[in-house]
Amino acid sequence: MTRQKLLKILPPLLGVLVLGGVIVGLHGALKKIGVGDVIAALGNTPRAHIIHAVLLLGLSMALMSAYDLPGISFARRVEDFPRLGLLRVGLASFCAYSLSHVLGAPALSAAAIRFRLYAQWGVPASGIGRIVAISGTSFTAGLITLFGVMLALDPAAAPLGGDTAPLLLRGLGVALLGLSAFYVFGATRWESVNLFGKRLALPGTRTASSQILLAVSDIATSGAILYSVLPPCDLSYPHLLGLYLAAFVSGLFSGIPGGVGVFDSVLLLGLSDYLSPADALGTILLFRVMYFLTPATLGGLCYVGHEFWVHARGAGKDK
Numbered sequence: 001m002t003r004q005k006l007l008k009i010l011p012p013l014l015g016v017l018v019l020g021g022v023i024v025g026l027h028g029a030l031k032k033i034g035v036g037d038v039i040a041a042l043g044n045t046p047r048a049h050i051i052h053a054v055l056l057l058g059l060s061m062a063l064m065s066a067y068d069l070p071g072i073s074f075a076r077r078v079e080d081f082p083r084l085g086l087l088r089v090g091l092a093s094f095c096a097y098s099l100s101h102v103l104g105a106p107a108l109s110a111a112a113i114r115f116r117l118y119a120q121w122g123v124p125a126s127g128i129g130r131i132v133a134i135s136g137t138s139f140t141a142g143l144i145t146l147f148g149v150m151l152a153l154d155p156a157a158a159p160l161g162g163d164t165a166p167l168l169l170r171g172l173g174v175a176l177l178g179l180s181a182f183y184v185f186g187a188t189r190w191e192s193v194n195l196f197g198k199r200l201a202l203p204g205t206r207t208a209s210s211q212i213l214l215a216v217s218d219i220a221t222s223g224a225i226l227y228s229v230l231p232p233c234d235l236s237y238p239h240l241l242g243l244y245l246a247a248f249v250s251g252l253f254s255g256i257p258g259g260v261g262v263f264d265s266v267l268l269l270g271l272s273d274y275l276s277p278a279d280a281l282g283t284i285l286l287f288r289v290m291y292f293l294t295p296a297t298l299g300g301l302c303y304v305g306h307e308f309w310v311h312a313r314g315a316g317k318d319k
Contacts, residue, residue: 045229045286053228056221057290063218064097064295065090068114070210071134074203075127082122091302092117093135098299101292106252107136113303120310134203134211141183141208142215143245148176150242157238184208219245226287233274243270264288 068089075081095117096110103109111132118128151158151173155166187208203211223241230240244267251263264284271280 045231045282049228049230053225053290056225056228057294060218060221060225060291061094061098061295061298063214063221065094066214067097067138067218068093068131068135070138070203070207070214071131073210074134074201074207075123075130077204078130078201079124079127081124081127084118084121084123088117088121091306094295095299095303095306096135098295099303102296102300110136117306130201134207138211138215139219140215141180141212142219143249144176145180145212146216146219146241147245148173148178148180150238150245152177154238157236157242180212184212219248222248222291225291226283229283229286229290231275231279231283235271235274243267246270 072084072089076083092114096113099113100106100110114132114135115125115128118131119125123131147158151169153173155169155173158169184205187202188205190202202208220241223244224237226244227237227240247263247266247270250266267284268277268280271283275283
C-alpha cells in the first residue's frame with residue numbers, strides 16, 4: 001500500500017476507532033458511578049460551593065479549548081496550511097483533552113483525535129505532529145513549573161512526607177523552576193536542536209511561555225474545583241493542590257482511563273487526615289462527575305456530532 005493511500009485511509013479509520021473508544025470509555029466510567037451516589041454527594045455539599053465549582057468548571061473547559069493554540073501558532077510558523085478558525089481549534093483541543101480522560105493512554109488517544117480532525121481541515125501530517133508535540137508537552141511543562149513554585153514557596157504543602165527537610169524540598173523546587181526557565185531560554189536562544197540524529201524546531205519564547213501559562217492555569221483551576229466541593233475542614237488550597245497533583249500524576253502513569261482506582265486511592269489516602277472516609281469518597285465522586293465525566297460527555301457529543309456532520313456532508317456531495 002502506498003503512502004498516499006495509507007494517509008487517505010488512516011483518518012477515517014481513526015475516526016471509527018476513536019468513536020468506538022468514546023462509547024466504550026464513557027460506558028465504563030458511568031457504570032462505576034450510581035445516580036444515587038451523585039445525588040447524595042450533591043446533597044452533602046453547600047449550594048454556594050457547587051455554584052463556585054460550576055463556574056470554575058466553565059473556566060476549566062475554556063482552558064481545555066485553548067490548549068492547541070500554542071501548537072497551531074508554532075506549526076504555522078514552520079509551514080503553510082489553511083488558516084483555522086477558533087471554533088475548529090477549540091473543537092479539536094476540547095475533544096482531545098476531555099476524551100483522553102476516558103479513553104486512557106492520553107498521549108496516544110489525544111493524538112489520534114487531533115490527527116483525525118486536523119487532517120480533515122487540510123493540516124499536513126508534519127503540521128499535526130508539531131501541534132501534537134506542543135500540546136502534549138504543555139501539561140508536563142506546567143506540572144514541573146507548578147510543582148517547582150509549590151516546593152519553593154511552601155514545602156509543607158508537598159505530598160512527600162512530613163519528615164523531609166524543608167531546605168531539600170525548596171532546593172528541589174528551585175531545580176524544577178530552573179528546568180522550566182531553561183526550556184523557555186532554550187526556545188528563545190535556539191531555533192532548533194539535534195536529537196537522535198533528527199533536527200527539531202523549537203517553539204520560541206512566546207509559544208513556550210504560553211504553554212506553561214495555559215497548563216499552570218489549567219491544573220490550578222482543576223485543583224480549585226476539587227477544593228470547592230470539599231466539606232468544611234482544615235485543609236488549605238496549597239496542601240490540597242499538592243495532594244491532587246500527586247493523585248493525578250499517579251493516575252496518569254497508571255494508564256487506566258481516568259486513573260480510576262489509582263487517582264481515587266491516592267487522594268483518599270491524602271484526605272484521610274482531614275475528612276472522614278464517607279466525606280472524602282463523596283468529594284472525590286462529585287469531583288469525578290464534574291471534572292472528568294461532564295467535559296468527556298460534552299466532548300463525546302461534540303465529536304460524534306462532528307463525525308455525523310462530516311458523513312452527511314460527504315454523502316450530499318456524492319449525490
